[in-house]
Amino acid sequence: MKHKKWFWLLALLVVLGGLLVACGDLEEDEYYDEDEAAYYEDEEFSSEDEEFFSEDEEAYDEDEEGFYSEDEEWDKWEVMTAEDCYDDEYYDEEDQTCYLLYDCDEDPDSCEELDDEFYTLAGELIDIFLSEDYEWVEGSPDEVIIRYAIRNNELIDPELGAVTDELVEYQNDSQTHEQLWVYFANLIPADERRFISHFGFFTDGQGEVLAYVEPNIDNPNQWVMYVDIQDAQDTEELTYTLIHEYAHILSLNSTQVPFDAEAYYDENLYEEAESSCPTYFTGEGCSRPNSYINAFFETFWADIYEESLEYGDDVESFYEEYEDQFVTDYAATNPAEDIAESFTFFVMQSKPEGDTIAEEKILFFYDYPELLQLRAEIAGRAYARLRR
Incomplete structure (x- = not known):
């Protein structure tokens, strides 16, 4: 042995x-x-x-x-x-996503920590996005491939658009539809999605418009978001664009701008509604005096708005005239696009010094504690995705 x-x-x-x-x-x-x-x-x-x-x-x-x-x-x-x-992340059972939790009210230092952790990645995302042309287009039912209602955080009741044979595969691709909805839902907190009743998909070909939002024609107090299914694989650009489109809903929902259906759907009544509005008329309606977009308009657009109308569709020339006032050339399109672009920079960049009017527009959102907390929530969710 x-x-x-x-x-x-x-x-x-x-x-x-x-x-x-x-x-x-x-x-x-x-x-x-x-x-x-x-x-x-x-x-x-x-x-x-x-x-x-x-x-x-x-x-x-x-x-x-x-x-x-x-x-x-x-x-x-x-x-x-x-x-x-990861060890520093929390789990949201409703949205089924990991995220970093920052409480700006209880722990203001955590929001400073957010700057240190997140904005290297986000700054790279901004650089990637700004290196490409960005185009805005009004939505049209003719472009829609499929649209879903949203209930209990799920896509239901698909409505099929009239599509060519080449687009049938995109219309039937329910897996990609679900994945893109989950990506958006993981980015924006559930309570902030309450104004979105439908989520749909369209395409105008590769490399064109990535997403847009519009009021729900059946219930104008709700909104519909559309994503180009052919352009959505670039997650950096997708993340930026989804935050931008969400900013429209944040600034134009019924608590901010009561929807004026008559003016929105009847061109003959539009001019009358606009001229009788004592605040900024967004197109969807007359903004409330204390709304984000009216405060933004009065602060940054009141002195240049009439001049911007004289430029008409020549946004590029208007931007070149006031380049230091806009975070991007696209922001010069109108106040609604300006606040959406500025909000996206507010979320995706660290706090600026305020040396230009463009930077002052980013600082505008810091005056609202609820938006500062929302920034932390979206950034914590975006960071959990981007860091992977």
Whole structure:
């Protein structure tokens, strides 16, 4: 028995020695490519290797680019579970998403911490977005592929648009419809989505308009959001655009601007309604005196609004005349687009110094505690997605 025991001990030492040699060989074969920011070997990972590396997936390092390889990349469209959350994240059971919680009322320092953690990623997103042309277009039922009602945070009752044969596959792609809705719902808190009754999809071809919103014709106090199903795979641009479109609903919903159906749907009554409005007339109606958009208009547009109308569709020339007053050229389109663009920068950038009127527009939102908290909530949700 003693001889046998020593024999097995000697055998074990031999095996361990072989493993150490093998590990040394593997380390010599590996190299690190900063462009890809991932480890590779001369041969592909085996299924056992993938299983080994998956055990460490939660050890996320913000400074490490490409934490996931192409094959292992986190699925940006997936519904999260509580197990997917990192140690500093909370789980929203209703929206099924992980997010970082910042309470600006109870812990103002946490909002400063948000600036440190989030805005490196968000700043890159802003740069990516601004490097491309952005176009706005009015929605048209002729463009709609499919539209869903929203109930209990789910898409129901699909309404099919009249589409060409080439678009039937997009109309039938319910999986992508659900994924894009979940992405939006994970970005904007549930209570802030209460004015959205429908969520739909359209396309005007690749590389054109990404999303738009419009009042629900059946219930003008509610809104419909449409996303171009062909352009929605770029999550950086999608994130920016969804926040922009949500800003329209935030600033134009019925608590801010009572909807004037007669003026909105009848061009003959529009001019009369606009001229009789003592505050800023948005097109949807006469804004309430204490609304966000009226306060924004009185602060930043009252002195230049009539001049902007003289430029008509030549927004580019108007922007060039007042370039330091707008966060983007598109913001110069009208006050509604300006407040939406400025709100998006408010969410996606750290607090500016206020050296230009464009920066003052971002600081405008800091005067509203409820918007400061909303900023923290959206940023915490966006960061949980972007950091992955």
